[in-house]
Amino acid sequence: MVSAIAGIVGAVIGWLGTSTLASLLLPSTTISSSMGRGVQQVASLSIQPDPLWMLVAFLIVVCLGALGSLYPAWRASRTKPVEALKND
Numbered sequence: 789m790v791s792a793i794a795g796i797v798g799a800v801i802g803w804l805g806t807s808t809l810a811s812l813l814l815p816s817t818t819i820s821s822s823m824g825r826g827v828q829q830v831a832s833l834s835i836q837p838d839p840l841w842m843l844v845a846f847l848i849v850v851c852l853g854a855l856g857s858l859y860p861a862w863r864a865s866r867t868k869p870v871e872a873l874k875n876d
Contacts, residue, residue, distance in 0.1 A: 791853020
């Protein structure tokens with residue numbers, strides 16, 4: 789559950805961070821016209837998240853979270869309750 793929430797929060801922060809950095813570091817390309825019309829925008833960069841890659845990243849985070857919890861759970865299942873209480 790924690791890894792699922794972390795995956796969602798990470799995707800949102802990553803998307804907001806890249807779009808903010810792109811708007812700050814990669815301004816739109818402009819040219820000035822000598823015909824008296826001033827500056828015209830030629831191209832701009834917009835960040836559009838790909839839902840497939842967001843799903844893949846989310847699944848990887850959830851799987852790694854599940855795998856990371858398997859070893860401690862396996863180790864705890866092999867410990868006798870008396871030893872666990874004695875070491876606490």
